Amino acid sequence: MSRWVRFLIAILVGLGLGLYYGWVVSPVEFVDTVPSTLREDFQTDIVLMVAEIYQADGDLAAAMHRLAFLGERPPLEVTQAAVAFATQAGYSARDLDTLNNLLQALPVDVEATTP
Amino acid sequence: MNEQRGSWYLLTGLILGIVVGLVVAWGLLPLNADAVTPQSLRADYKDAYRAMIALAYDATQDLTRARSRLALLQDEDPPSVLAAQSQRYLAAGYSFDEAASLARLAVALGEAPAPAPRTPTAGPTTAPAAGVTVTSTLEASALPPTEATASPAAEDAITPATPEGTPTVSSTPTLTFTPIPTFTPLPTRTPTPTLAPPYVLLSQNLVCDPAFGVSLIQVQVTNAAGEGVPGVEIIVQWEGGEDHFFTGLQPEIDPGYADFEMTPEVAYTLHIADGGEAVPLFVPECDDPTAGRFFGGWYLTFTHP
Numbered sequence: 001m002s003r004w005v006r007f008l009i010a011i012l013v014g015l016g017l018g019l020y021y022g023w024v025v026s027p028v029e030f031v032d033t034v035p036s037t038l039r040e041d042f043q044t045d046i047v048l049m050v051a052e053i054y055q056a057d058g059d060l061a062a063a064m065h066r067l068a069f070l071g072e073r074p075p076l077e078v079t080q081a082a083v084a085f086a087t088q089a090g091y092s093a094r095d096l097d098t099l100n101n102l103l104q105a106l107p108v109d110v111e112a113t114t115p
Numbered sequence: 116m117n118e119q120r121g122s123w124y125l126l127t128g129l130i131l132g133i134v135v136g137l138v139v140a141w142g143l144l145p146l147n148a149d150a151v152t153p154q155s156l157r158a159d160y161k162d163a164y165r166a167m168i169a170l171a172y173d174a175t176q177d178l179t180r181a182r183s184r185l186a187l188l189q190d191e192d193p194p195s196v197l198a199a200q201s202q203r204y205l206a207a208g209y210s211f212d213e214a215a216s217l218a219r220l221a222v223a224l225g226e227a228p229a230p231a232p233r234t235p236t237a238g239p240t241t242a243p244a245a246g247v248t249v250t251s252t253l254e255a256s257a258l259p260p261t262e263a264t265a266s267p268a269a270e271d272a273i274t275p276a277t278p279e280g281t282p283t284v285s286s287t288p289t290l291t292f293t294p295i296p297t298f299t300p301l302p303t304r305t306p307t308p309t310l311a312p313p314y315v316l317l318s319q320n321l322v323c324d325p326a327f328g329v330s331l332i333q334v335q336v337t338n339a340a341g342e343g344v345p346g347v348e349i350i351v352q353w354e355g356g357e358d359h360f361f362t363g364l365q366p367e368i369d370p371g372y373a374d375f376e377m378t379p380e381v382a383y384t385l386h387i388a389d390g391g392e393a394v395p396l397f398v399p400e401c402d403d404p405t406a407g408r409f410f411g412g413w414y415l416t417f418t419h420p
Binding site for chain 1: 124125126127128129130131132133134135136137138139140141145146147150151152153155156157160163164167168170171173174175184187
């Protein structure tokens with residue numbers, strides 16, 4: 001077996017050890033994250049909460065402000081993504097209605113609210 | 116010499132492989148990159164998340180959903196965490212509506228330990244003994260049933276999904292907006308209880324307990340069935356000043372409990388904001404054989420007739 005083959009095998013063994021350690025023994029822990037990094041279903045639920053509050057109080061400015069919780073994306077884009085996910089994931093008709101109510105109320109040309 | 120060289124290059128290859136493996140496992144392809152949950156949020160974002168849950172609960176009255184959302188944060192005792200956050204919000208001058216929503220949700224969680232509808236219990240909750248010295252039994256006897264964790268099955272609004280992108284780990288988040296403080300007050304809610312005022316003063320007891328260390332006006336507001344009523348605004352006035360406080364912000368004691376710290380040699384007048392009689396109060400002086408002379412407090416019970 002040539003030296004290069006043995007060298008390659010050593011690298012592969014090391015790679016395996018490194019992956020095992022990084023994925024199994026000591027995987028990455030996410031701490032102090034920001035809402036925009038949340039999994040999509042969690043982000044969708046946040047939008048649903050905003051929509052529920054909006055349905056009760058009708059305060060669109062407050063709803064847009066709350067949507068800024070999810071980052072700097074425009075409120076319309078955030079809500080559209082949430083509606084798409086909710087539809088795909090099979091949310092209840094009532095929740096979809098709530099989300100769509102918010103979506104329809106949002107102005108098209110407004111950037112993200114930056115308090 | 117040749118054998119030595121062989122060992123070194125194998126070791127070099129092994130180390131190189133380990134380094135590459137760690138870079139991949141920790142940086143490029145972290146195992147749970149698609150599973151960033153609310154529990155991993157920074158503390159201030161968690162506060163904003165809780166506030167939104169409370170406001171949504173106010174809007175929908177869906178306690179099951181609120182419970183499942185709170186479970187995502189994995190707080191040890193959600194009612195206590197909510198109550199504490201409510202108090203922090205009040206102290207920091209955030210909107211009363213948010214603080215009140217948090218308090219209401221804390222109370223609702225504390226009152227409904229099981230998914231099944233709760234049957235109201237009758238009878239007084241925290242009436243102190245008709246003696247001179249009370250309060251030491253208050254905290255133990257008035258604890259509402261607490262129930263913190265939600266069933267995973269209740270997470271009807273949360274469904275697993277394939278992530279849109281790979282979230283990034285951020286120990287120093289780069290967002291610059293402040294997520295918490297300035298939500299617009301919701302016009303449709305009121306902090307008042309469901310029962311009609313006015314409340315009447317049922318009892319006024321002197322509290323002489325040197326262990327307290329401060330002079331408190333402790334107020335217990337109950338409904339006709341003797342259950343604590345949260346969200347009742349109480350006004351205390353003194354010469355040149357006035358303060359408002361609310362029941363329900365310490366659900367670990369009782370949903371209808373509130374207290375206010377008095378200053379010696381100041382005369383106070385206390386009344387329920389929605390009406391009812393005004394109660395004149397002052398800091399009483401107590402005498403204890405072992406503790407000597409010290410300032411005491413008052414325990415007032417208001418109820419709806």
